[in-house]
Amino acid sequence: MLIRLWKRLMTLSVMLGVFLGLTACGGDSSTVSESSSSSRGVSDKEVVLGVATDLSGPTAIWGVGATNAARMRFDEVNAKGGVHGRQIRYVVEDTSYQVPKAMSAANKLVNRDEVIANLMGVGTPLNNAIMPMLFESGVLNLFPISGGRQMVEPFHPLKFTQRGIYYDEVRAAVKYFVEEKGRSTPCVIYQDTDYGVEILEGAHDQAEAMGLSIAEVSAHKPTDSEFTAAILRLKNADCDFILMGTIHRDTILVLEAARKMGWEGVDWIGNNAVYAQVIADQESGEGFYSFVHMARLYADDEMTPEVRTWWDRYIELYGEEPGLAAMEGYRGADLAVLALQKAGPELTTESLVKAVESITDYTDIFGYRVSFGPEKHSGATESVLSQVQDGRWVTLEQAISY
Template structure:
C-alpha cells in the first residue's frame, strides 16, 4: 500500500510510515472486527459542562472515519463509530463504557473525555483487551504507568504547568504562585505540576482553591487568593469555570496573571463577549489553526467541517481529527488480519507523523506518548496568539 493510494483519508504522512506490520493470522476474529467492519467507540461529553469540547472532538472523529469509509475503508473494512454521551460525570461514563464494551463489542475506544472518567473506565477496558486511544485529556494517567493498551496524544497537564511556572518565574519574575483547580483527578494533576516546579525553583505554592466542575460562584475563592498576594494563578479549569473565574477577577479590578492549560485552550474562552479574557494565558500541547490559516489543507478541513456541522471547528475538533487519522494509520499498518497486538505494533511503527495542523507525533515499543511539546499562548483581540514560537520545557 503506498501513500498515494491512501491519499483520500491520510492528510500528511512523514518518515515512511506505511511499513505494514506482519501479524500471524488470528485463530478467531478480534472483538469488534468482522470481514467488513471495525467497531470503534467513544464516551464523550455531548451535553454536559464540557460539551463545547466533546461535541467538536466527536464530530471531527466521525468526519475523519466517514472520509476513510468513503475512500474504501481500512484494508477492506469500514469503520463503525459509536459515540455515547457521558455528560462529564463518572457514573454516566461508566454506564456508557459498559454499553460500548458489552453490547457493542468495540475493538478500541478513541477520544474518551475527562480524566476521572477515563481513570474509572480503563480497568474495564483493559480487562477486555480494548485499547484506550488518545483520550480527550492530558493527564499523566493516560500514559503512566505504561500499559500496552494506553496511547496518549499530548504533553501532560503536569508538564505544561511545570513549564509555565518556570517561564513566569524566570521571564516575568513571578514569585507568589497560586492554584485554582477542579477537585478531581484532572485538577490535581495540574496542582501537582505547579507544586513540583515551585519546589524545584526554591518556592512554594502560596494558596490554593478547589471546586466542583459545576460550581459557578468564585467570589470567595478569588478573594482568598487576592488576600494571599498571588501574582500568578495557575488554573486547573476547563471552559465554563475558566470564564467565570476570569470575569470574577476582572470585576475585582485585580491585575494578576491567569494561566490555563490544554483543557482551557478553547475559542469559547478567547472569544468571550466583552473581551474579559483578553490577556489570559494558556499552555497548550499544540497550536490551534484558525479557519483562515493560509495552509490549504487546514482551509479544506475547516470548510468541510463547517459545511457538515454548521459551525467552525475549535481546537478540540482539530485534536479529534488528528486522533482519528493516527488510529486509521495504525489500523492500516496492522494489515488485513487485524488483532489487538497487530494494531499496537501498527501504532508503534508510526514515527515522525506530521498532521495537517503542524503537530508531530512518534510512537514505539514502550513509548505510547505521542508528543511532549507545549506552547505558551495568550488571548489577544479575541484570538489565541503564541507568546513564544518555540515549545517550552522545564
C-alpha cells in the same frame, strides 16, 4: 494535606483497577495479554471502533467537535474503500460527563458492539472509571480527550494518548514564567477534583524544584459560583502569577471576580482544559494565558491548501467552524487510520498495539508532531503557549517543556 492524600488514594485505586484487569487477562503491564491477540471488532468487511464521550454534558464542546471530525475522517477513508478492504464503523455513546453513564456506555461498547478500541473519550474521571473494564477485555484506550496523567501512567500496553499531560503543562508554565517573565510568587486556584489536584501537584512540584513555594492556594467545587473571597485571599498573598485548575465556567467567574476587584499586574495561566473561544470572548479573558498541545485556527488565518479544504469541508458538513476539539478529533482519527494500515490485513488487538507503537515520526495536517514507541505511549511532549489578545487566541511560543 488532605487533598494530596485523597489524590494518592485515587491513584492507588486506578492502579488497583488496572492490576485487576491485567490479572483477569492473564498478562502484566509490559506485554499485551493473550486475550488481546484476539480479532474482536474485526470481520472481513469492517473494523469496529467506539467511544464513550460527552455529547450533552459540561464538556460537550469537546465531545461533539472531536466526534464530528473523527466521523469526517473515517467517511473519507470509507469512501475510498476503507482500510485493507474493511469499512471503519465508529460507534458513539453519550456519557453526559457522568461516570455511571460512562460505565454503561463502555459495557455496551465492549460486550455488545465488541469494539477493538475506545477512541477519544472525553474526561479524566470517565476514562479512569472505564479503563479497567476495557483492559480486562483487551480493548485499547486510544487518544482520550484528557490530559490526566492516568491516561499514560502507570504504563499499560493498551493506553495511548496524543495530547499533552496537564501535569507536564503546568510544570512547563511555572518554569517559563519564572525564567522568561521574571515571576517569583506562584499561587494556585483549582477545582477540588482529580483534574484540579493534578494542576496543584504540578505547580507544587515545579516550584519546589526551582526553590520556590506556592504562596497561596484556593480550592472550590465545580459548581461554585462565588469567588470574591478566594480572589481576595490570593491578592493578599501578593501572587504575581496564578496557575488555574479550572474549566470553562469557573475560569470565567474567577477572571470576572478579579476584574471587578481591579486586580491588575498578575498573570492568569490555564491549560488544554480551558483553551476555548468562550474564554477569549469574555472581557475579563483579555491577557489570559494557556499552555496547550496545539493552537486553534481562525477563519482569517493563513492555511495550507490541505487545511483550508478540511476547514471548508467541516463547515459544509456541520454548519459551524471547527475548533480545537475538531482538530484533535481529526488527528486522532487519522492516527487510528494510519495504525490500522500499519497493522496489516491480519488485524488483531496485538497487531494494532504494535502498529501504534511504530508511529515514530508523524506530522498532522496542521503541522504538529506526534511520536510513539514500545515504551513511549504519550505522543506529545511539548506545549504551545497562547494568550488571549483582542478576543482571539494568539500563539506566543512553540515547543515549550519543563
